[in-house]
Amino acid sequence: MKKIYLAVMIAAAAMLSCSKEIKIAPAVSFISEAPVLTDTTATFSIVCRGIPADQATVIPVIFGGSAQMGTDYEVSSEEFVYGGDAPKESITIHALKLGTEKTLSLTLDLPDGVQGGRYTKSEYSLQDIFGYISFDRPEMMMTDTTEINIVILDRSGNPKIVGVDTRITVNIDMEQSSAIEGEHFSFADNIKDVTIKAGSRSGALKLVSLDQTCPLENDRIVLKTSFSDRYSYGRYPEQSITVLGRKWETLEGSWKIDSLVTDSTFMDEWWEEEFSLLEAMPKFNSSDALKFDFSTSTFSPSFKSDFKNYFIGNSKLIKSKEMMLQRTDGETAELQTFMLDNTNRYFASDTTSLDKESLIGLRLMRDIETDAELLDLYIIDHTSLSFMPELEESGRYAAEKPVAASPGMYLNVIFRK
Secondary structure (H helix, E strand, C coil): CHHHHHHHHHHHHHHHHHHCCCCCCCEEEECCCCCEECCCEEEEEEEEECCCCCCCEEEEEEEECCCCECCCEEECCCEEEECCCCCECEEEEEECCCCCCCEEEEEECCCCCCEECCCCEEEEECCCCCEEEEECCCEEEECCEEEEEEEEECCCCCECCCCCCEEEEEEECCCCCCCCECCCEEEHHHCCEEEECCCCCEEEEEEEECCCCCCHHHCEEEEEEECCCCEEECCCCEEEEEECCHHHHHHCEEEEEEEECCCHHHHHHHHCCCCCCHHHCCCCCCCCEEEEECCCCEEEEECCCHHHHCECCCEEEEEEEEEEEECCCCCEEEEEEEEECCECCCCCCCCCCCCCCEEEEEEEEECCCCCCEEEEEEECCCCCCCCCCHHHHCCCCCCCCCCCCCCCCCEEEEEEC
């Protein structure tokens, strides 16, 4: 009996539902609370419910946020159209300026009789620029051929892979440069553009030195870049290059000590008079070495002997003038001088000079027996408080740097690769 009663109730309910139309209230919503983004566009789309598709229903939008239409962006339409002969269920925003950090919102201006769905407002921040273009370092030195590297960075300064081919033109800053293109240097194969391919984060071109040596007054190249306004300048917007000349190509790298020319015995014989603390002079140590890195313009000493009291750490390597040095053997040596910014001019283990900038002199030679490359180093700029302090006390040092560039005052060390 209960089963018969239940069947009757179900049948009655079915007949009642068929006799009434179920009406759904018209409503519209953005598909999501944020648009679909590409590198330069944003697409806002809607979804509708209960709105007839056989006639057009116009749904205007209200633009908000800090971005300004016509200045920061342009739009494909200022309204949606649902149904009819020409529906527009998406609005595309084209960013005119990137990297502004401005915001844009679209709010549905609901027509009469249409309700709002889940998302009546959708918003985003206008896209960042494609990347920040930077040289990989602010300065370097050039001998023969030098590679110039350009990288793409993100807003945090990290390497970024680009999605499209990016062309960058390298320009010479004529106001800051003293080297002359075609006379002191050239672009390899006359290529001045760098193309960073899609899927990459860097590109390069090459500069070529045209001189064996380059005079101090013509040794500076300053490079800058130009590129699409979809990018901006990164960490190093310019690069300064010091031209040493092709002669100095072999200087880069590591050198180990070969011999110490001016030891305590040499100084005692040269002066033929009483100087104190000769035993404090640096002694030969086979572990002594040094390194030149032109890509970072860095001089890196590695001394176990008391030369460590003078070369106290890595130094910035700055090209200075050429000079002729009178040697103790009566000959002259043509030296290229460099300024180091991290030395102890007092040459002492217990006292450090306030002035840490000192000049050294270098020349390249050949071993007569083996034809090996030798580096002839002259320490020509110190006021020692350890060995031979009488030089300072008697006023023998020169008034201007390099103050110890005289026989019996400079120290001479020879290194080999």
